[in-house]
Amino acid sequence: MIRPVRTLLLTLLLGSGAFLSAELAAQTTVDRVTPAVRAVEATRPCVVNIRGKKTLSDPTRRFDEDPARQVNGMGTGVLVDSRGYIVTNFHVVEGVSNIQVTLPDKRTFDATLIARDAKTDVAVIKLASSEEFPTINLGDSESLMLAETVIAIGNAYGYENSVSVGVVSELHRTVQVSDDQIYYDLIQTDAAINPGNSGGPLLNIQGEMIGLNVAVRVGAQGIAFAIPVNQVMEIVAGLIAERTGGVAVHGIMGRTVSESGQTHYVVEQVVAASAANRVGLTAGDRIDSVDGQPIHNRFDFERAFLAGSGDGEFEISFTREGAKLDATMSLERQVEAIAGDDPIWDVLGVRLDSVESDDFRRLSERYSGGMLVTEVREGGPASRRGIKPNDVLVGIHIWETTSLKDIRYILSRPEVLNSSQGVSFFLLRGREEFFGNIRLSSNDESTASATATAASR
Numbered sequence: 001m002i003r004p005v006r007t008l009l010l011t012l013l014l015g016s017g018a019f020l021s022a023e024l025a026a027q028t029t030v031d032r033v034t035p036a037v038r039a040v041e042a043t044r045p046c047v048v049n050i051r052g053k054k055t056l057s058d059p060t061r062r063f064d065e066d067p068a069r070q071v072n073g074m075g076t077g078v079l080v081d082s083r084g085y086i087v088t089n090f091h092v093v094e095g096v097s098n099i100q101v102t103l104p105d106k107r108t109f110d111a112t113l114i115a116r117d118a119k120t121d122v123a124v125i126k127l128a129s130s131e132e133f134p135t136i137n138l139g140d141s142e143s144l145m146l147a148e149t150v151i152a153i154g155n156a157y158g159y160e161n162s163v164s165v166g167v168v169s170e171l172h173r174t175v176q177v178s179d180d181q182i183y184y185d186l187i188q189t190d191a192a193i194n195p196g197n198s199g200g201p202l203l204n205i206q207g208e209m210i211g212l213n214v215a216v217r218v219g220a221q222g223i224a225f226a227i228p229v230n231q232v233m234e235i236v237a238g239l240i241a242e243r244t245g246g247v248a249v250h251g252i253m254g255r256t257v258s259e260s261g262q263t264h265y266v267v268e269q270v271v272a273a274s275a276a277n278r279v280g281l282t283a284g285d286r287i288d289s290v291d292g293q294p295i296h297n298r299f300d301f302e303r304a305f306l307a308g309s310g311d312g313e314f315e316i317s318f319t320r321e322g323a324k325l326d327a328t329m330s331l332e333r334q335v336e337a338i339a340g341d342d343p344i345w346d347v348l349g350v351r352l353d354s355v356e357s358d359d360f361r362r363l364s365e366r367y368s369g370g371m372l373v374t375e376v377r378e379g380g381p382a383s384r385r386g387i388k389p390n391d392v393l394v395g396i397h398i399w400e401t402t403s404l405k406d407i408r409y410i411l412s413r414p415e416v417l418n419s420s421q422g423v424s425f426f427l428l429r430g431r432e433e434f435f436g437n438i439r440l441s442s443n444d445e446s447t448a449s450a451t452a453t454a455a456s457r
Contacts (some may be wrong), residue, residue: 003034012402014305017060035206035241035438036149037064038207039203039205040151040153042137042143043136043137043203043207044153045103046079046133046134046136047077047079047087047104047133047161047200047201048072048078048079048103049075049103050076050077050089050092050093050100050101050111050125050155051100051102052093052096052098052376053097053098056447058317060448062333074196075088075092075093075154075197075198075200076196076197076200076213076214077092077125077154077199078136078200078209078334079134079135079240080135080233080236081135081303082132082133082134083126083132083133084128085114085303086101086125086126086127086134086201087122087236088122088123088125088198088212088404089121089122089123089211089212089214090116090120093113093125094118094123094359095390097388097390098110099112099390101125103133109127109128109129111125111126111127111128112128112374112375112389113125114126114128114374114375114393115375116240116353117235117238117239118355118356118359119356120210120231120235122229122235122239122241123226129202134206135225135399136137136201136209137206137208138208138209138297138299139204139208140208140209140229140230141210141211141228141231142228144171144210145168147168149165149166149167149204150166150168150189150202150203150211151163151164151191151204151205152165152191152192152193152200152202152203152205152213153201153422154196154199155197156195156196157194158196162194162401164192164193165191166192166222167190167191168187169189169190170186170225172185172186173188173245174363183215183225185231185305186214186227187202187225187226187227187228187317188223188224188225189211189226190222191224191449192223192354193216193224193225194216194301197213197224198213198214198215199213200213201213202226210228210229210365211225211226211227211229211232212227212229212232214226214227218456220222220299228421233299235300235338235412236377237297237298237303239300240302240303240352241302243351244302246302248269250274250275251270251271251285252271252274252276252281252301253266253271254266254268254301255272255300256296256297256298257456263296263297264287264295265296265300265301266284266285266286267281267283267285267318268281268283268285269302271344275330276329277308278330279329281316281318281327282320284415285302285318285320286318286321286439287301287316288317288318289315290314290315291304291314294412299342304402306445312331313328313329313330313331314328314331316325316329319412339345342409343411343412344404344407345377347381347411347440348380348407348438349376349381350374350381350393351374352374352386352393352407353371353372354372354403354404355370355372356372360392362429363430364428364433367395367402367428368402369400370391370392370393370400370402370428371392373391374389375389376388376389381440384427385438386436387427390429391427391429392428392429393400393407393426395415395424395425396410396416396424396425396426396428396438397410397413397415397423397424420436421436422440423438424438425437425438
């Protein structure tokens with residue numbers, strides 16, 4: 001009788017121990033899920049890896065060697081709009097002929113450079129897809145505190161989705177990284193940021209983006225920098241406004257205000273005879289939504305006009321003195337007026353942006369300047385001639401194309417529009433020069449040259 005009792009007691013003790021071990025293991029797992037872990041889990045789907053090839057020239061080459069070499073570039077980006085718009089650093093995509101974006105689920109998409117600001121090193125690219133994507137939550141960089149915990153995610157040295165944790169070391173830093181590039185008002189952190197992290201998010205412990213990682217101090221450890229998110233999104237809003245027509249189209253100038261921990265976009269001024277004026281919007285109105293998209297700041301407001309119903313109408317909800325109001329704002333007349341004043345999209349089939357003089361000098365000393373191709377209309381003259389986004393247009397016919405004014409003048413010339421043989425165009429792809437023949441008249445274009453040809457100069 002003794003052995004069975006001892007066996008029973010041993011069994012009960014072992015069973016109790018197993019139960020306690022499982023309970024302790026579960027408790028340990030809960031303890032390990034820290035705020036930093038939750039922040040990364042929530043944010044990682046919104047962080048993408050960016051790769052592409054850049055063409056670099058070698059000033060030491062012999063005359064009989066290839067004039068340029070291809071190098072692989074890499075960086076990081078952040079999904080900020082469900083339609084596939086991504087914010088990154090301009091230097092990540094500068095000179096990249098074919099931008100490739102890989103999501104955390106390993107799917108890869110082509111992307112197009114939509115807009116960029118070389119001075120602040122901010123760029124917007126868009127995935128070539130119509131599906132919806134997760135987007136990052138934006139924080140408030142104005143409320144950052146010294147020693148606050150921050151998290152960096154990025155493509156460090158090509159190691160995808162690398163995570164590092166640190167603190168805010170200082171605010172409002174000015175950093176000069178080259179003769180051509182100075183950053184102002186940066187966040188300094190000791191979170192490990194390495195080459196490839198550029199363009200990735202700096203997060204707070206709540207998983208909100210509070211900065212865009214941009215630079216490291218060469219030769220130093222624990223010193224890295226990020227552009228404050230408030231500054232980044234104001235720049236992005238301005239870039240989007242330039243693309244959509246901004247105030248010239250909707251007629252609203254506003255400001256982002258904070259109230260009780262929430263941000264709102266409030267109208268400061270309405271342009272006379274504008275779409276906003278026609279529906280009765282006035283200074284002091286708070287914009288709540290545009291086409292169902294909630295509006296909290298200028299970025300939300302400007303990006304709402306990147307796409308619409310297709311008829312130029314947008315449903316706008318706003319609050320005036322506590323009362324909720326709705327209106328249908330028609331932008332059709334403004335959009336038609338802009339298209340009528342600018343034939344570049346219709347006649348040439350491209351959207352263009354200026355190139356900073358310092359940036360252009362790094363590409364070529366042969367020309368005075370050029371215009372960056374940001375978008376190519378499918379099936380248009382430029383598309384049929386092999387012109388691609390990120391090409392730099394430097395000449396058409398006998399004229400250089402250093403500004404939109406130059407191009408509008410060229411496209412107004414009968415000898416350009418109506419030439420039966422077409423006219424020549426010249427462009428830079430990286431540092432390599434190309435030329436071709438393009439015909440812009442409405443006549444049959446079958447006799448024109450079909451592709452750009454590498455220049456042999």
